[in-house]
Amino acid sequence: MNSKVALIYENGEFIVSINDSIVSKDKDIEKSFFSFKQIIENNSKREVTSWSDIEDAMSKIKNDMLEINSDHKTLSFGVMKYFHATGKLFYMNNGTMTPLIGGYQFFKFVVSMTANNEMLNYSELLELCKVIIEKNATYRAEETSFIVSSAKFNYGEAGYNFSTNKINKGASIENGSFEEYKKYILELLK
Structure with missing residues (x-):
């Protein structure tokens, strides 16, 4: 990426810019930081x-x-x-x-998770992804786990392992269903 991406606080607003061109202005730091991170991810990962x-x-x-x-x-x-x-x-x-x-x-x-019968309803996961993005959080997949990152979670993230059916809440790991994990995520992201 050869672009200069900046997050600036000025006159009570957070400004996100690329090469000195303003992309967004907002008073909410979480929304601005999410926008800043998305721009970097979208431009650096080819x-x-x-x-x-x-x-x-x-x-x-x-x-x-x-x-x-x-x-x-x-x-x-x-x-x-x-x-x-x-x-x-x-x-x-x-x-x-x-x-x-x-x-x-x-x-x-x-x-892969669907084909291996480890994920029974992939549409449920995609609906959750949509909400996660709307709530200015991020997610990623690693091996057989789905992990949501947000400042609202203990240690900044919460994950679900489809193979072991375990919910990682940051401070604890518990057995549970994807439905229970989804409920936990949605409750914290309100």
């Missing part, structure tokens, strides 16, 4: 996985919902669509196209 590597990896996954479009270099899985040319991933539901964090890696996580 898709490094080649399309042929993606095709090879995805073709090994056996699931009828997975569609690989080689002509347009896109992947579809039910209500989720990945565009390789932009590296963007979207949740497409009820006529809306919600951008998701994580690009191809998150797409692969959801498809």
